[in-house]
Amino acid sequence: MDGQRMSPLNSVNEAGGRLRTVPGRADIFRSGIADLPGSGLTWQVPFHDGATYTIEVAEPFCDPGNLALLRSGVSSDRRLIVWDSNVPPAWHDAVRAYFTHHGVTADFIAIEGGESCKTLETSTRLVSAFHQRGLDPGRESIVAIGGGALLDVVGFAGSIFRGGIPVVRVPTTLLGYVDASVGIKTGVNFTGGKNLLGTFTPPHSVLLDRGFFSSLTGYSWTGGFGEILKLGLGCDKTIFEMLERGAPSFVRTRMSDDEGQALLYRSIDVMLRELSGNIYEGDLTRTVDLGHTFSQAFEMGDSAIGHGHAVVVDLLISSAISVGRSMMPVGEFDRLVALTADLGLPLAPPIIDLEAMWASLLERMQHRSERQRTPIPTEIGYCEFVDDLSSAEIEAALNRVLAARPRK
Numbered sequence: 001m002d003g004q005r006m007s008p009l010n011s012v013n014e015a016g017g018r019l020r021t022v023p024g025r026a027d028i029f030r031s032g033i034a035d036l037p038g039s040g041l042t043w044q045v046p047f048h049d050g051a052t053y054t055i056e057v058a059e060p061f062c063d064p065g066n067l068a069l070l071r072s073g074v075s076s077d078r079r080l081i082v083w084d085s086n087v088p089p090a091w092h093d094a095v096r097a098y099f100t101h102h103g104v105t106a107d108f109i110a111i112e113g114g115e116s117c118k119t120l121e122t123s124t125r126l127v128s129a130f131h132q133r134g135l136d137p138g139r140e141s142i143v144a145i146g147g148g149a150l151l152d153v154v155g156f157a158g159s160i161f162r163g164g165i166p167v168v169r170v171p172t173t174l175l176g177y178v179d180a181s182v183g184i185k186t187g188v189n190f191t192g193g194k195n196l197l198g199t200f201t202p203p204h205s206v207l208l209d210r211g212f213f214s215s216l217t218g219y220s221w222t223g224g225f226g227e228i229l230k231l232g233l234g235c236d237k238t239i240f241e242m243l244e245r246g247a248p249s250f251v252r253t254r255m256s257d258d259e260g261q262a263l264l265y266r267s268i269d270v271m272l273r274e275l276s277g278n279i280y281e282g283d284l285t286r287t288v289d290l291g292h293t294f295s296q297a298f299e300m301g302d303s304a305i306g307h308g309h310a311v312v313v314d315l316l317i318s319s320a321i322s323v324g325r326s327m328m329p330v331g332e333f334d335r336l337v338a339l340t341a342d343l344g345l346p347l348a349p350p351i352i353d354l355e356a357m358w359a360s361l362l363e364r365m366q367h368r369s370e371r372q373r374t375p376i377p378t379e380i381g382y383c384e385f386v387d388d389l390s391s392a393e394i395e396a397a398l399n400r401v402l403a404a405r406p407r408k
């Protein structure tokens, strides 16, 4: 067993000037650019040789007075917008009106979002559309507006078109906001393998607007809490405690109040802290892989559930493994179960299939250089990595999860 203990987030120094660094990372700057109209909080994320991309809070996103969208990407007199067709049409109309107001020709391609759009076929369709329109990667860029799946496939298509055309990401789901739009991975599923094809390609920039959350229902809304819960459980006790304090309110208010905003910003801070320094994944022992060992068993195939929900079930099983090894106190596991229920997240897998769970672990091992490197939480806010999981141990953990009931 590897005994890597992760350290908690340093305390936030909110008192400083306009520019400050993300806690725990001296190289990621967080700023409010008050003198530029429409600029909100901005993270500047380094990825290679001093190059950076920005993640910017841009609310309200389509207000013509907010110049964030106009400034994003490469400045040109036309924009291609690839659009998740499940996002309400009012946003589509607002984006068109926004560009018309600013004298920019906006061309739209609609794609039905969701996991089924993450294919090589969608990618080649997109690449053909880029080619037909004569897009010039040196002078033009694409805006991708949608859930995590759409951002992944547009990012992938953008990365392989003529060596790469800049892509601006606008996440429209909670999961997209706190996770899929934050890092540099693009990808599609292939021959049953989740994200089997993909690239490390930073976005040109990311624009964030919580206004998209109001039309999310079911998984498309609560799935994002799965990734936030992962950060709280494995990397940052404060996030877990914020969730415990505000769970019903976060779900109800769609993160529209100050507490919701604070949770979103902290989640991005912690995600960036965990990703940066290892953004190309040279080190395969990654805390953010917590929840992503058995999850493929639940999100691929006939009884599939959404990615964020599959992560939650994995978190429960990984924690139960830890309890079984006496590495995590039972009381911490009970807190996780209670919080999972409060967030309206699944407490059990969609089907009981140990073989599929083992296959998911083996697949992850291929990605993790033939070692399990499985993060398991040891207490709220920390995890350790194990390399010696057996199928009997996974079965025992699954049984503990199936028997778990949230405290009243």
Ligand SMILES: NC(=O)c1ccc[n+]([C@@H]2O[C@H](COP(=O)([O-])OP(=O)(O)OC[C@H]3O[C@@H](n4cnc5c(N)ncnc54)[C@H](O)[C@@H]3O)[C@@H](O)[C@H]2O)c1
Binding pocket: 084, 085, 086, 087, 088, 112, 113, 114, 115, 118, 146, 147, 148, 149, 150, 152, 172, 173, 174, 175, 176, 179, 180, 181, 183, 184, 185, 186, 187, 195, 212, 213, 215, 216, 217, 219, 220, 223, 224, 306, 307, 308
């Ligand atoms: N690249 C990365 O680093 C990264 C990280 C985490 C997850 N992901 C990927 O993200 C995907 C999951 O993303 P997700 O949870 O956003 O699910 P999703 O993209 O599948 O979206 C869920 C559903 O919500 C719809 N939708 C999107 N925005 C909407 C809106 N505003 N109103 C109404 N409906 C809307 C979508 O069309 C879809 O039907 C997975 O494929 C996962 O692998 C990628």
